[in-house]
Amino acid sequence: MIDRISDAFRFDQQALGLREQRQEVLSSNIANADTPNYKSRDFDFKAAMQGALEGRLHLPDTHLTLTSTRHIPGKAMTPNPVELQYRQPFQPSLDGNTVDMDAERIEFADNTMRYQTGLTVLSSRLKGLLTAMQP
Amino acid sequence: MPLTSIFQIAGSAMTAQSQRMNVSASNMANADSAVGPDGQPYQARQVVFRVAPGASQPYGEQVGGVAVAGIVRDPAPPRMVYDPGNPLANQDGYVTMPNVDVVAETVNMISASRSYQANVEVLNTAKNLMLKTLTLGQ
Numbered sequence: 001m002i003d004r005i006s007d008a009f010r011f012d013q014q015a016l017g018l019r020e021q022r023q024e025v026l027s028s029n030i031a032n033a034d035t036p037n038y039k040s041r042d043f044d045f046k047a048a049m050q051g052a053l054e055g056r057l058h059l060p061d062t063h064l065t066l067t068s069t070r071h072i073p074g075k076a077m078t079p080n081p082v083e084l085q086y087r088q089p090f091q092p093s094l095d096g097n098t099v100d101m102d103a104e105r106i107e108f109a110d111n112t113m114r115y116q117t118g119l120t121v122l123s124s125r126l127k128g129l130l131t132a133m134q135p
Numbered sequence: 136m137p138l139t140s141i142f143q144i145a146g147s148a149m150t151a152q153s154q155r156m157n158v159s160a161s162n163m164a165n166a167d168s169a170v171g172p173d174g175q176p177y178q179a180r181q182v183v184f185r186v187a188p189g190a191s192q193p194y195g196e197q198v199g200g201v202a203v204a205g206i207v208r209d210p211a212p213p214r215m216v217y218d219p220g221n222p223l224a225n226q227d228g229y230v231t232m233p234n235v236d237v238v239a240e241t242v243n244m245i246s247a248s249r250s251y252q253a254n255v256e257v258l259n260t261a262k263n264l265m266l267k268t269l270t271l272g273q
Binding site: 016020023024025027028029030031032033034035036038041084101105108112115116119122123126127130 | 138140141144145147148152155183184185186198199200201246247250253254257260261264267268271272
């Protein structure tokens, strides 16, 4: 019963988690607007969300057992659903920094709004469930 | 937890920008200090920033705050001012003045304060989101 409830909220939980992560990346861009050679980062939310929903997180990490020190360590790591990419700069600056403050601020505001939308939707779904549970 | 690390990121940026403003203020204040404690004219200083990636982040995926990598002295040549009446003047009547570019420092100061404001805004937004998340389901 409880796992059904947590399943019902899995989508919203994933979406909010990824929004939170994107918020961190964007705030890092804004913070490093004056750092020489800093490259602006971002990720494709749609691809990350699809990756998270398809359960890319559920594979366990695998390490090959090494029986000799001359073995190459073999690893199979779970791909992170979030693949950070570099933003294409419109106006790169002379010190190698590619943060475009206007674009970052717009993305930040947009992401904030979408996070709040996600929260509102989740909140009303919770309320609906609570109403259904009333005796 | 990303929302709390936004506090760390924006906070470190604010610290770094305020240090930049501090250095800029020192440069502007000493734009005419012909002699310092070491007997030499004041030399302009500049702050160099670097990324301070958060812990436990895989290589190539580093996002994070800002740290001050160091404060470097501006290697520009000093300004020579003709003032034969000055006790510091050399035999040709020129006084060695600091190499501070006041216009550049003013621009630096405005840029630092704008970046500081942007980070304050980021911090406020993250705080509001966190407070909203805490009231979830009420």
